[in-house]
Amino acid sequence: MAFYRPAPYQKPVVVALLLAMVFLPNLLTAFGQEFYIGLVTRMLIFALAASSLNLVLGFGGMFSLGHAAFFGTGAYVAAICMSSGISDALFVLPLAMTVAGLFALLVGAISLRTRGVYFIMITLAFGQMAYYLFVSARAWGGDDGLPLVGRMTFGGMSLSSDTAFFYAALACLALSILFLGRLAGARFGRVIQAIRENETRMEALGYPVFRYRLSCFVLGGALAGLAGALLANLTGLASPHLLQWTQSGTLLVMVIIGGVGYLYGGLVGALVLLMLEEVLAGFTLHWHIGLGLLLLGIVLFAPKGVAALFGKQHG
Amino acid sequence: MTQLFLEQALNGLQFGLMLFLLAAGLTLVFGIMDCINLAHGSLYMVGAYLVAAAAQASGSFWIGLALGVGAAALLGLVLELTLFRQLYKRDHLSQVLATFALILIANEAVRMIWGAQPVMLNPPEALSGPVEIGGFFYPAYRLVIIAFGIAVAGLLYLLVAKSRVGMWVRAGASNREMTEALGINVQALFTVVFVFGAALCALAGGLLGPLLAVQVGMGESVLILAFVVIIIGGIGSIRGALVGSLIVGTVDTLGRALLPTLLRAILPADAAANLGPALASILIYLLMAGILFFKPQGLFPARA
Numbered sequence: 001m002a003f004y005r006p007a008p009y010q011k012p013v014v015v016a017l018l019l020a021m022v023f024l025p026n027l028l029t030a031f032g033q034e035f036y037i038g039l040v041t042r043m044l045i046f047a048l049a050a051s052s053l054n055l056v057l058g059f060g061g062m063f064s065l066g067h068a069a070f071f072g073t074g075a076y077v078a079a080i081c082m083s084s085g086i087s088d089a090l091f092v093l094p095l096a097m098t099v100a101g102l103f104a105l106l107v108g109a110i111s112l113r114t115r116g117v118y119f120i121m122i123t124l125a126f127g128q129m130a131y132y133l134f135v136s137a138r139a140w141g142g143d144d145g146l147p148l149v150g151r152m153t154f155g156g157m158s159l160s161s162d163t164a165f166f167y168a169a170l171a172c173l174a175l176s177i178l179f180l181g182r183l184a185g186a187r188f189g190r191v192i193q194a195i196r197e198n199e200t201r202m203e204a205l206g207y208p209v210f211r212y213r214l215s216c217f218v219l220g221g222a223l224a225g226l227a228g229a230l231l232a233n234l235t236g237l238a239s240p241h242l243l244q245w246t247q248s249g250t251l252l253v254m255v256i257i258g259g260v261g262y263l264y265g266g267l268v269g270a271l272v273l274l275m276l277e278e279v280l281a282g283f284t285l286h287w288h289i290g291l292g293l294l295l296l297g298i299v300l301f302a303p304k305g306v307a308a309l310f311g312k313q314h315g
Numbered sequence: 316m317t318q319l320f321l322e323q324a325l326n327g328l329q330f331g332l333m334l335f336l337l338a339a340g341l342t343l344v345f346g347i348m349d350c351i352n353l354a355h356g357s358l359y360m361v362g363a364y365l366v367a368a369a370a371q372a373s374g375s376f377w378i379g380l381a382l383g384v385g386a387a388a389l390l391g392l393v394l395e396l397t398l399f400r401q402l403y404k405r406d407h408l409s410q411v412l413a414t415f416a417l418i419l420i421a422n423e424a425v426r427m428i429w430g431a432q433p434v435m436l437n438p439p440e441a442l443s444g445p446v447e448i449g450g451f452f453y454p455a456y457r458l459v460i461i462a463f464g465i466a467v468a469g470l471l472y473l474l475v476a477k478s479r480v481g482m483w484v485r486a487g488a489s490n491r492e493m494t495e496a497l498g499i500n501v502q503a504l505f506t507v508v509f510v511f512g513a514a515l516c517a518l519a520g521g522l523l524g525p526l527l528a529v530q531v532g533m534g535e536s537v538l539i540l541a542f543v544v545i546i547i548g549g550i551g552s553i554r555g556a557l558v559g560s561l562i563v564g565t566v567d568t569l570g571r572a573l574l575p576t577l578l579r580a581i582l583p584a585d586a587a588a589n590l591g592p593a594l595a596s597i598l599i600y601l602l603m604a605g606i607l608f609f610k611p612q613g614l615f616p617a618r619a
Contacts, residue, residue, distance in 0.1 A: 063407055063408065063411075065411070109603050110607060110608060113607070113608070113611045114607065114611045116349075116407075117349065117351060117407070117550060118444055118546060118550065118607075118611070118612075118613075120351060120407060120411070121542045121545065121546050122546055122603070122607060124539065124542060125543050125546065125600055126600065126604075127537045127541060128600070128617055129597045129600035129601075132596040132597055132600075133593055133596065133597050136592040136593040136595075136596045137589070137593055138588075138589055138592075139589055144420070164493040206590055245535070245539065246535065249353075249411075249415045249418075252411065252412070252415070253412060253415065256408060257413050260408060286423050286426070286427055287421070287426075288419045288420070288422065289420055289423040289424065290418065290421070291416075291418040291419055292418075292419035292420035293416070293420065294416075295412055295413070295415065295419070296398075296415035296416045296417075296420075298412070299402075299405075299409045299412050299413040299416070300325055300401060300413075
């Protein structure tokens, strides 16, 4: 792999897609399919979560299997804020990002001392630790999770309608993708990609490798926290199952389907996987088998992911 | 209090030995082939179901256990030959994705065949009662599990530490290329290890079946514990797996049983009731973090 540079047609396609999204609620309402607004919002939020994992995994080269812990932490921060009467998104979302980021700092500081298989397993174990912590925290609803009484407001504006919340999620996703795109091309992005390629060389050149990796890990955790806070507001529940390792696995599957280390990999993967779920679930109750077989097929026959079919990485 | 402590210590020992059966196969898969196998827990689940089905069909727990373990070994052989052989040369991402897919398939297949309800697996009639040891009563079946665990752990130790095949396995775990260069067929060796690991999984699943519910998803929670064991013990080390299993089994069991009581002694009842279970459930992860902080390679690293 080399430094990320999107294929020239990718950016206009994605901008056009996001712009088209602006009119989606009107379109769905016109056809009487308002139900799908919620589904599309869910896709946008998972696209954000998968993109945050892609920053850590694809650009930073850190194979984290505990990313859902930060996602779920964000959800709980949103729910706890709501139950203590704080509902302004301008306060809730930054707080969710901060708390998730601090948690990522703690996990990263210990996990990044290890390499390879160890790193995968230790992030997995820390993720499960967070899961069990929330399952046994009776003050926050334990296994049932913590329901939200309402949705956030945005500086006095209510986000309680599905359409308004859709726009909020869309804005968060668009801003995050823009940020990640700039980051990948900036000095920081170059350095973490270079560390992914050859850690020893970067160490020898005098770069503080550990600090760069940790910053990347924390940034990914904070963005996952943002996605989690949005999801809790969408579904009205912060459930400990958001932190379970299978959730990390799902995010990972999204990134891999979409393309590891491609800016739009998380976006594409989340859209493809959630749409696939929706379609397969319509056919059969046992759709997990179909999904499993499909994933096996992807591993064996299309190892670089879907996004790789549409763009390439240049040196 | 001492009685409770003794009883829980025995439970911890029993749990630790069962964890060892799972971790032993897993640590070798990781160690020799550098392959992440998330589906190890699924082998445990499928093994438990196979044992339960065979026990129901034959009417005897022991025949069921033998048949179920044999069937799981066969399943392991098929999986190794068809899928895992493809995965060894691939990167960790592909391995995680493929074995995650296997978990989805295994869970759903079990749900289709045996239904979503837990399956009952009864311990043998003769062992269903308690026995008296040193002034308190302890379930006979749990004692048998402990005996089984010690026997298998001893056998495994002899196999790995004293036999020629075991020497190859240890050599493979510490440096695969060098072992291959010396003319050992690591590929065939690994098939043997994988099949053996699958059989141990089914053995643990079958033995624990009467104590825990045989149900979909039982593999995932135990898989994470096996990971913790391997991290603590050091990847590829059987000795590390044994020590790690006993540590995790004892600390987890004793923590859950005693920590709430201990906290009540030093904290107000309200805080203790909230904090006790939470702290007990994350105790082994804190332990793991602590051990890793000082020894990032685990207690007994196979690759020196």
